[in-house]
Amino acid sequence: MQESDVTVDGKPFKRLDVGLNGRVEGYATKQGEYKDYLTQSPDLVFPQSGNPGPVLFAIASYERDKGAAMTIVYPRDRAAWNGKMFVTVHGRGASFKQGTLKTWNKNLDPAHPAADLNKYDALMLSKGYVLVKTRRTSAEGLGEIKGTFEDGTPVDSLAFNDTTHYITDFGDVARQIVADRFGQRPRLTYFYGHSAGARIGRDLNYTPGLNTDRSGRRYFDGILADDAAAGTWLPVLMKDGKDVLFATDAEKVAFVPQIDISHQMYNNIWDHKMPPYMSLSYLANKRSNARILRQKGLAPAKERMYEIRGISHSGGENLPNGRRGDIEILDLSRMMDRFIDILDAWVDKGANPPPSRSDDRAVGDADGDGVIENPALAFPEIACPLGVYFPYPESTSGTTSFAAFTGAGLEPLDGRKVFVDMNRNGVWDYRETPTEAWRRLGLLQKNDDLTRDRYAVCVRRAADELRKGGFFPDRTAAWYVDQANSTDLQPRPKSPTQ
Ligand SMILES: [Ca+2]
Ligand SMILES: [Ca+2]
Incomplete structure (x- = not known):
């Protein structure tokens, strides 16, 4: 463990970088899809991966020198602590071998001790949580993790993509450190996961008995599942042709409040030998998850799904200005600000969260009359567009770019030379001006021009709707x-592709 001081949003914090060597158990298979996903939830992972098994018990070792680590950040002033803890869990693809994980004591840049904290981390800290940022090998097949199957066979291809107990083991250490420093354990512990990390969040809620600590008490009090990988896992467990998951009240009682953040523009595909209740479309699975929970009586009681337009897998949390070269991403942290508060108010105060939002009728039509009253969330940039966000570099990418309504030249090509159909007419034709686009979208009458006033009215309405709905804090709407009042209404291209 090493200790340092860090300032976030002008406030003073202590930062502890902790490295751990240890072992964790789970289930894996020797062949087939997702064979290396060491998991405590084999009844979700392997049926939904189309992997018939056999499923074997295994034990695997992790090493702090190869990135098994966590960063704990807490307020230097104890009075600034809100008594709660947020454990964050990243997605698939991190490894020491490929350079995305560092030796435990190298995550800290002494000259810039907040450099590896993203926008969501900063939000949690500014709200008074203890932040526990976990890091694990989540890229399989690399020989980075040494393990042994129950039959004695050695295995070096496993990874901790779906390993809940890795996270709860680290969380136990973090809780003890908090107790040592503050003289008190966290009163509530929340889970945040992105992608494969969000899947672990669903594992916790969907696997009977998994969300418990060593003494049998509830471990996580709420789950924030940010764009779960492939839209899974789904809350389904088939036995003898019947879905038996959440068939009992006891299972439903153990379910903790869960918010699923669904990024609508992530068009990725998982084409595999899948059971009939799954889709190869990530978005379709995200919507199915919400629909099935609703059918099982768990939503709206204990789950919300907030679908967001114009955002692919990344919410820009690691891009300080939302841009990197041709990549341009809407700033999801502006809504994450409220998602964190919504979950906390739900768990801690019993405050009813805003209804689920989706452009899918199965979720967005709350009263079942066939009309969507709770559509997907639209940032002002989407509701009052000066251009189009599109997946980039290609249609399945986790990032986006932005094409402005310049009124000049052709619609752009993406990184695969597929045209971006900005005006949605099916033709590779010309870029509209903002006025032409707004007329087409019905935001202007046929003979009206886009003026500063009309633009400002639209943005105010869009921002205010999000504020009133509970998805923007006041200061963000005001921003x-x-x-x-100053946005350029005649955008010019920034680069040849945009
Ligand atoms: Ca309706
Ligand atoms: Ca077109």
């Missing part, structure tokens, strides 16, 4: 209103 948008202010920006609308």
